[in-house]
Amino acid sequence: MANYDIQAIVQALHQVRDDWRDSQSRVRDPSARELPSPEAVRHIIEQLKGALFPMRLGPEDLHHENEDYYVGYTLGAALHSLQRQARLELAFNARNGEADAQAISDRAGAAVGALAAQLPAIRRLLDSDVVAAFKGDPAALSVDEILLSYPGIQAIIHHRVAHVLYQHGLRLLARLIAEQAHSRTGIDIHPGAEIGAGFFIDHGTGVVIGETARIGENVRIYQAVTLGAKRFATDEAGNLRKGEPRHPIVEDGVVIYAGATILGRVTLGKGAVIGGNVWVTESVPAGGSVSQASLRREQRDEPGSS
Amino acid sequence: MANYDIQAIVQALHQVRDDWRDSQSRVRDPSARELPSPEAVRHIIEQLKGALFPMRLGPEDLHHENEDYYVGYTLGAALHSLQRQARLELAFNARNGEADAQAISDRAGAAVGALAAQLPAIRRLLDSDVVAAFKGDPAALSVDEILLSYPGIQAIIHHRVAHVLYQHGLRLLARLIAEQAHSRTGIDIHPGAEIGAGFFIDHGTGVVIGETARIGENVRIYQAVTLGAKRFATDEAGNLRKGEPRHPIVEDGVVIYAGATILGRVTLGKGAVIGGNVWVTESVPAGGSVSQASLRREQRDEPGSS
Amino acid sequence: MANYDIQAIVQALHQVRDDWRDSQSRVRDPSARELPSPEAVRHIIEQLKGALFPMRLGPEDLHHENEDYYVGYTLGAALHSLQRQARLELAFNARNGEADAQAISDRAGAAVGALAAQLPAIRRLLDSDVVAAFKGDPAALSVDEILLSYPGIQAIIHHRVAHVLYQHGLRLLARLIAEQAHSRTGIDIHPGAEIGAGFFIDHGTGVVIGETARIGENVRIYQAVTLGAKRFATDEAGNLRKGEPRHPIVEDGVVIYAGATILGRVTLGKGAVIGGNVWVTESVPAGGSVSQASLRREQRDEPGSS
Amino acid sequence: MANYDIQAIVQALHQVRDDWRDSQSRVRDPSARELPSPEAVRHIIEQLKGALFPMRLGPEDLHHENEDYYVGYTLGAALHSLQRQARLELAFNARNGEADAQAISDRAGAAVGALAAQLPAIRRLLDSDVVAAFKGDPAALSVDEILLSYPGIQAIIHHRVAHVLYQHGLRLLARLIAEQAHSRTGIDIHPGAEIGAGFFIDHGTGVVIGETARIGENVRIYQAVTLGAKRFATDEAGNLRKGEPRHPIVEDGVVIYAGATILGRVTLGKGAVIGGNVWVTESVPAGGSVSQASLRREQRDEPGSS
């Protein structure tokens, strides 16, 4: 015998949903799913990975003779499906204003078209990332191993696709793509972050890179590095200002070791080296280095500097 | 030709299993699986998520007209299946004592009934968590995005369900639910922790919240925060005492930034702010704040204080 | 209407792949997949888990009467499949030299045979790990719970299998197995690391253990612990030397608390205790302990010591 | 090395498709699938079976307490999905004329609404069919066995649903549902056929029932019975007239044994018995019987009668 009254719970849950929708001023519209589907996005990103690296991340029944055909087929399917998801996101965003279906469809088409056009350039960037990983990790056996098994490469593939969608206003789709990488790799890169060629994250678990971070070329970072916002500083009205540059600028060739925390719109100058576990809230000049040891020394010598 | 002798390995593995079972004083009983199935638990929690948030986490073939029906059907199936898993856990726990099937069934029914009755309240709490995330993250676009993509929300949904099971003695089921969130999000909340409304974890990877932690309302924490036990302190007999309160109390409105470690039964007073990467082993008064800078200052000024 | 020209993108992607293959001096050979398949490896490791712990990690339709049969069948299938993957890896490695199919097949057979022969010993080691977890975590309910739900146990199962493959030159297969555990648990153990019996990782997210680390018996570590290389030190030519011992030696009975970072070929002596969040780049004597407090004291007293 | 030139074959197949589309005066429209999906239809009919007989043909996680919820949820999903398939069929049919989306949507809604309204009546009819099978087959053990295993029941469930769709102009959807039963059971009932309550087909393989057949109540037929059109008779212009009644009328209580062939718009009168393997092209009076023996006799006595 059941120790619960299904009918009562169903009604109570119905009431909570009604209260929630009221609190959110939601109209109860008759349409079904007004939001993109995480499952569909998951499929799209897998298709795009296959189209970008057919012989490594594509299906097993691929051979050189049908490689291009696979790429064309899969791209066509993925972009078409992405367009549908894009329309869902844009229509949802426009739900309280005028919902001009044609305008939404045009914007979705433009965004997806932009991504499509950039795919070859994205692949070139990803090739540079693979090379950077190979050079940066003494344990790497081959570029192929990196594509097959390095979490940092998975994360940057997701990011380079997500970033284009973000730039074209598909922020929820971009976020879903980013979070799927986050779940699998522990690496959390906001789709808004700008990242140059030759980027390498080793190990990666716990890395967080914020929305307005700007990272140059050939930057290397390790697990648990945070490029975050300095949360304490607020504006006069007491509110955090949205969209303002609030994350670090990391110039070319910088290396940031595990566990380092860089906060605020500071600049790590070209070639700077940031030691493990350090806490940085001020800019570091080009070629400079910061480490636990240096911080302690500095701390004793120049007590007011931090 | 095989370079191994399957028969010999099978026998050797059999011997190891026998040794193990002997070492554990296990009876070789003829029944099959005396423990709950992680796969079944995974399915149950997905069903409960669907029942709690049908239009966001339920199936794609859902529309307003069959929303309540879906909730009722899915709840019925999930609770029924949970009851079976609960009986498995309780029977396993009772395996060395008297195994009164009826008593076990009654306890399982009571526990599941309690969860069922609390589901509407759990949904209300989760709504408050979603609102907290929306307010707490300047990058959040909508409450819907949060449900679909924020790892912190996934973790708290799992926790609020797991906590009720934990309270009713289903500790293994609770643990399985918690670990499934941990695997996907990197957020490790022990099902025993008590957590108030409006809880928000941003980014989340590396967060650990211990069994006896008590967290008030509207608390916000960031990635890699630990609310742990102070392991060095032991009792007179040299053993760690089980079940004793050993994790922090975090009062309403506290904010804990990334990487902070709070250890032991200390209290972070109402509205306290704990800075990133700090190491806290003593209580912080209401409205107080601790940061890297303050600690260094304090360290120089009052060397004996920590 | 599509906003993209599939044909143009396919051609551009083809061009990028050609450029890449040229840059990598890759021959365009007619064969299909010259690398092991992550999907196949995932299946193999699941089969091995089932063969090692049939009643806990095997299928639900298992009973004592067909337990050995299951073990024999599954082992046979897994080892056969592993042999094929091993041949793929070895053939790929040999691709620029002479590719003697028989020699490759023999080496694959030898490696898989070695793993097969060690499986009973691996199971004994894993039993010791389970016991260590039970003793080390006051919240653990039973050894069964640990097998079903503790991420640390999943990681060490993967590692103990991967390590044997690594020792026999199957480094890519070993890496794939390790990364699959990393993705699910956030624990990143390089397959080269040597780890003794009774190893326990609690919580685990963010743990990184490097290739040449050597860990004794009954060692316990917590989340976010790094056993890494000291990256600053380079050799005279400015290159990192490969394969050299560069990660810590951790002797029997050591405990390392959450967030501690141990870098370089230092030795943590028998029974040493390393406190949370500390940064260690020098050896610690047997029975010694390092903590935030001790470091600060030391830092003030002996400023030159670090 | 491949013994074929993929590119040449792709082009040749493209050419054949172009020729075909030209021969069919097909516009190459940019939309994808303008026709209903057999896979979607397969899913819908399974859902409807579950909604009609929840405890026998529904999912295994069903219990009395959530039976109605299951029915409501599944019905809602199935009818919604059916409406989409109906729109696809109607739009396809209208492709050469004006394609008024609203009109199409209205007609689809009306057809699906009609089916929905008749479902309770369909269930009552099916109950009568189950009872008829139980009475008609001495080997039947229970009404439950009949639902679970009799091919004739599967065929009549499909038919009763398909017939309503046929009546409302959804002829392709109706056909897909009928053919799916045909494939599984070997029973080929045209969705246009009218069939009264208490209908029972035993064994069933090879049964064919034509579009304009009309079958009364409590009719029983066996394997390989054909209720077909008399093809030889043509009209003056030499064309077969479409839609005209051209299949038999079978009145209440008729029994037709295996292999009998009844052709043309003849009437088998109330309670008539048609023997196995006979060939009937003329009406049989109420209560009459035809058999191999009677035909042979008749054939000798009245040579001109057939």
Next chain:
Amino acid sequence: MANYDIQAIVQALHQVRDDWRDSQSRVRDPSARELPSPEAVRHIIEQLKGALFPMRLGPEDLHHENEDYYVGYTLGAALHSLQRQARLELAFNARNGEADAQAISDRAGAAVGALAAQLPAIRRLLDSDVVAAFKGDPAALSVDEILLSYPGIQAIIHHRVAHVLYQHGLRLLARLIAEQAHSRTGIDIHPGAEIGAGFFIDHGTGVVIGETARIGENVRIYQAVTLGAKRFATDEAGNLRKGEPRHPIVEDGVVIYAGATILGRVTLGKGAVIGGNVWVTESVPAGGSVSQASLRREQRDEPGSS
């Protein structure tokens, strides 16, 4: 907008179910599925096929070295699962009488034990069937082809298993197994039929073999052959008597060509040959033959004989 009122239909369907259950004097018991699951039975029969012919009908990851292990594992799983299904059937049959769980369990165990014990003998019989097919079909290439592709072999495998269950009172399970073969092959053999070694059905679609048919050794039949009951003959009370021998006896070495219909408890004597499409309702002596031509001749010569 929906053209239907889900709630009204759900209620109407509920009413129909209630009416049905009342008409069937069904108790509304709280348990879920009191009947065997066709899906479970489908899985069991596939497992048994694999255990009987591991290298032909078993999984692809099978090799000689783990063949016996596979057989043992799969048998154990299949028989265990079958026991559960058997208990379900027996409990259902006993639902209106006393339901002694132990007695039911014992009977289920006895039945499954009987099947288990007979499996080697069943395999020998099936080997004789394969040989018969190879000898009987000039187009057969090898015994392996027959196992892989001949529908007649699939049907007889199902039958030989189903027949044992039928003999031990598991009539519904037997029926489900038989119907699954029927659906795939168009061959409908009642599980009650007794069939000797070396049985071969060619093509097979439309074959029907009744419950009390008895078939000797080395019998060969073709598509659309019926071994049925003579339905016209009824007993004095006007009812068909259940369980009485009412289907043909077919002695050793008989051949029956396509489309022949043999009705009633007649005997086809040893070595008799029955021509295509003939209709036989009387016994045929050993060595005799019946054909269209012979029947016509007979018909003209001895008009009263049929």
Next chain:
Amino acid sequence: MANYDIQAIVQALHQVRDDWRDSQSRVRDPSARELPSPEAVRHIIEQLKGALFPMRLGPEDLHHENEDYYVGYTLGAALHSLQRQARLELAFNARNGEADAQAISDRAGAAVGALAAQLPAIRRLLDSDVVAAFKGDPAALSVDEILLSYPGIQAIIHHRVAHVLYQHGLRLLARLIAEQAHSRTGIDIHPGAEIGAGFFIDHGTGVVIGETARIGENVRIYQAVTLGAKRFATDEAGNLRKGEPRHPIVEDGVVIYAGATILGRVTLGKGAVIGGNVWVTESVPAGGSVSQASLRREQRDEPGSS
């Protein structure tokens, strides 16, 4: 408690397999599956259907823009996989003679190359079959409906592919493809049969077409028609001669109604019409017709003619 002794049954089954292999003079070779896989063949034929009719039988994510890419990709994958299956069949056939791997590979390549080259012609033939179905069935709504739902079209697609493989010596693969159609449609066409353009089978259940049948253009047949061998006639040695023409020749434009049986190497002349259920063992002249009525008349008038 189990009522069976798994170990004893495993051993007994092992013994039966050994006996069987001895009786078949089988070597126990160490390789695994020496025969083609029905599952692989099923996948290949589905891929080929998709490549032949991409917009009707291909995947749902297909659009005109990626149609050719899909065709190229899928063809490449299917033909590659088919080559592997072809090698398996040829190697198996050669198992008792010399097994020259290169010769086998060449023959497999030649056969698959021949199929590849004929695919465009096959598509043209199938288009003619679709048109024939549309013209031949007054109930057909559109050519699209025919592709989606007519069993006769499924059967002829399978046949036209299987026939090419048969012609190139891949008889087992051809048979597997044919039997998969047989199982789904009840239509059993031997892959050896030669069938001209514009072939239409209506309803189809029970149709059997023998290995040496030759069918002209625009032939139409109905359910349960047999084009078989006249089995009674044997050669002087008492054996059936293999490979000899033994099935009917059906010339252009012939129509054969349901249930007709045509046996032996007879010729149905151009445009002949064969009535339902008739039994034909002699040739019919061009333009001739045979029906139940005509046979009876003939039978009475010319008693010696049959």
